[in-house]
Amino acid sequence: MKNTISERIADFLKNYPPFNAMDARQLEQLSLEVTIIHKETNTIVFGQGESPHNNFYVVNKGAVALSKAGSSQILDICDEGDVFGLRPLLANESYKLEAKAYEETILYAIPIKDFKPLALENKRIGNFLIESFASNTGNPYSIKHRGKLYGESSESNQYSSDKMLDLQPIKYSTKLITCTEGTQIKTIANKMTKHNVGCMLVVRNDLPLGIITDKDIRKKVATGLHPITASAQSVMSSPIITYPKGLTLAQSQMAMMKSDISHLVLTEDGTTDTKVVGILSKHDIMVAVGNNPAVLLRAIKRATKAKRLRGIRHGIMNLLQGYLEQNIPLGLVSKIISELNDASTKQVVKIALSKMDKEPPVKFTWLSMGSQGRGEQLLNTDQDNAIIFEDVPEENLETTRNYFLKLSERISKMLNTIGFEYCPADMMASNPSWCHSLSEWKKVTTHWIHNPGPDEILLSSIFFDYNVTYGDKALADELSQSIFDNVQGYPLFFTHLASGALQNPSPSGFFRDFLVEQDGEHKDFFDLKLRALMPIIDAARVLILSHSIKSINNTAERYEKLAELEPNNKELYLACSYASKALLKFRTRQGLLHNDSGRYIALDKLNKEEKIKLKRTFKTVKEIQSLIEVRFQVKNLLR
């Protein structure tokens, strides 16, 4: 007896191997036996060495990380539609790896007893299983067999820094861009530009004849040697050097060096007499080598789908972890990571724009606010953003806003897909109160400045750390200017802003004990963000605004600038700069350790040294708080 849910499950499974080989009736039967499991982030699906469950698993939503127990090294991440934990059930052995929910995940658990008969009965399923297991006697979870064992995933990318990566087969692009001997150079160049590739394969009946790279066009056409109307044949490099598919990373690197070429053509059997199956570029090798910001950045820029970006972001997290392990200065780390985060957001905006049916009616600016705006967002935290669009005539205002709201909703959803949580207070451009024309924004900010109630102060403190991620910078500059002009006329605003900065509870109690949260879900945890990071960030903001310095958003940099501007307070400011970095690093470490935002810290989990380090920053927090209290005469404000 099928029901609505089992129908939905069947509907999902039928898209992925091996279930795509089943007939509809079988799949319906099987779906009825499924248990749907919701896994919270970081909960274990099965542990290493555990005896096999009665089910194997398919990821419906979210992601599951496979790793060796006790190691932070993730060997594989299973995404939507990937099957895992099947082999141990068939081989009747215990799990070789630990499977843990990498994010909030919904799994379908499929009982092996119901699956096995189907597998035996259905030849195609049997073949799938034999193929995927026979070929990977070594490591059942190796990246090599992802494509088979875990379902199709040529899109997904592994930036594993596995030491043995050299000997692993390398991913190559199978989407071939080809032309024939007679194609004109101009057409070829256009096609290469359109597909954003560096080379074009010349084929005859699917057999490779030659190759044309950017270099050929530069050397043979741009120099005037051949006209742009010449045929492919006249400029292509031929004969072509081909290799069999299944090259390892090391082999392909060698091959490129040996022949001094930047693209390898892969054919069925490695000769020019068989069909071309793919092209391997230097870029592919770089991506495989992985942990390199430049490569990640390029991969981000090439991404055309949010899903792909999500994979790249896993790579960014890996990179971050590596940096922290090697103790690279946090200033540098946060610059690089912020740059990558920024690029991802930018790419998301680009993708979203390309999916709208119309071009934007006027110029606009996408602002990142809060931690991303300050360039301090190392982990995936909430998204805070806003849109400014150019002024339009009154009668067009609402239609224009609607366009940008629609765009923002798309962007926001995609950002969510790649790992930025929605802002729980809804401070996102998809909210009409964060999607304004320039003059509306001027009005709104003026209102905040002239009526500095607690809410307005809170809004200002989030908003004033904005950073242009995409679009027309002039709009943001004009708004900044208007804000500064306004603030200079209302010095009382600083007093309020300063009082806002003092609002956050102090990090330590009377005896310099940690103050922990009293109730709620984080009872007995120390709130690092609220009690230590926010006061120091808020103080930096009010001080730097009072000096009318714009364009510096980063807290540590703000303090460095302040130290320069006020030599008599230099020592304190430098201490603050150091403290802000130390706290951020602390938060990031904690976040990476627990795969969360790192905001709440279980004090009993800290070692003595960490506690001392943390406490040392508290002294600085207290000092900077008393400085702004005195300077902006907060006491005079009805308290």
Added chain:
Amino acid sequence: MWPFSKKKPLELPDFWWEYEAHFNEKLPEGVHENTFVVLDTETTGFSLTKDRMLCIGALKLLDNNIVVKESFEVYIQQEHYDSESAEIHGILKHSKKNTISELDALKQFLVYAKNYVLVGHHVMFDVNMINAALKRNGLPKLKNKTLDTESLYIRTLLISSVVQKKERYSLDDLAKKFSISRKDRHTALGDAFITAIAFLRTIEKLKPQKMKDLLR
């Protein structure tokens, strides 16, 4: 016994007594030890007196697991019929689905729900609808504790007067927020499933330790 008591308990059928007997047991304290019955009803309209249930869909949630086979889906024979709402649900009076009588549906539901906590989106509507049906059949009201996913969701939002909070959150809003496919909207079991996922995701945000934190 009080002579004017309206209830004549002896006349209640056995299945009701069995249902009631489950409430002698206390619910487990931990959230993950509890079974939740996530339910949704499709009705002919919003009137508790005029309108009728067309379908009850429910599923059981225990320790984050939903066993598909153990879901509940019944279609109810109709006397009262409203052609307008049929357009929404696609449940026609003489549809091909196997229908059972209202009393049978209630009976099966009571057997299914036991003393478990009922979870629904705007759960009181569903509960009141079931209660109205129970009353028509001479039975007392449901005794289960209830949880409303809308109010739970609102508890996850930041308390701030800064941004205008919406007053109401529909199941569609939640499905959108939690990126749950809305393909099965307006089938009772489909909606129950969406509600269940929204419930789980809300719980993950609230992280209640004990049942009493959740039921407060």
